[in-house]
Amino acid sequence: MLTIGELARRAGTTVRAVRHYHATGLLAEPPRDHSGYRRYGAHALVRLIRIRRLRDVGLPLERVRELLDEPGSLDEALAALDAELADRQRDIAERRRRLAELRRRPTDPELPPGFAEVFGRLAALGVDQDHLRQEKETLLLALAIDEQVGAALLDWYRQVADGPMLAVSAELGRRMVELARRHPDDPEVRRLGADFADFVHDQLGEEIDQVRAENRAGDDAPPGVETALLTDWISGLNPSQRRVLAITGELLSARLPGSADIWRDLNHLMSDLLP
Known part of the structure; x- marks a missing residue:
């Protein structure tokens, strides 16, 4: 008769495996x-x-248990396993294809494909990296709050990357990053808030307003969720940047009726977060 060690050795396995089979009842x-x-x-x-x-x-x-305790067709079990492995192989091949694409044309895997390509182009064009990082976080939050604005946002980013507004957008981003070193009462804060409101309204306001108005009736999100998410994100900004957003929200709430609720919420929550 064999000890557990002798049993494992003669079967070509390990004592740990034998104990595992004991624990699982196999x-x-x-x-x-x-x-x-x-x-x-x-x-x-x-x-x-x-x-x-x-x-x-x-x-x-579990399949091993079935074959041992209720003998069935081993061919069927092997065929099922082969099909599963084929699916895994296709999945692995697709992942490797995507990795190869990322390595060939470096893009950010944290962003949806279209946005990743545009942000890669913006980085290549010399847009400030701190601004792009903050912009990415804002974009991801915007898409999570209301994915319906995704197409409009993507079109806008492409227009920025391909047109004369790139310099304007990059300069606004640079100024926003620079505000981290300024006091909330600095006159530049109000100027930047007004400039952001003009930029958003002129370049993207109509699309966001229309999409928001069309989808508002079918919005089944619990009341206050959007505001809570915005509050949580904005709380991570410095006071000067938060004041810029408050000014932006105040100005846009009167200029974009279809999405005025978002801008009003933004303005109200900013009042609570500002010192």
């Missing part, structure tokens, strides 16, 4: 003998060898 655990050892016989050895070989093929434990 291999019966014999009682201890008078000396306190568990002894395994021929039936246990044969069953363990079968378990190990079926596992080596790649069959999951």
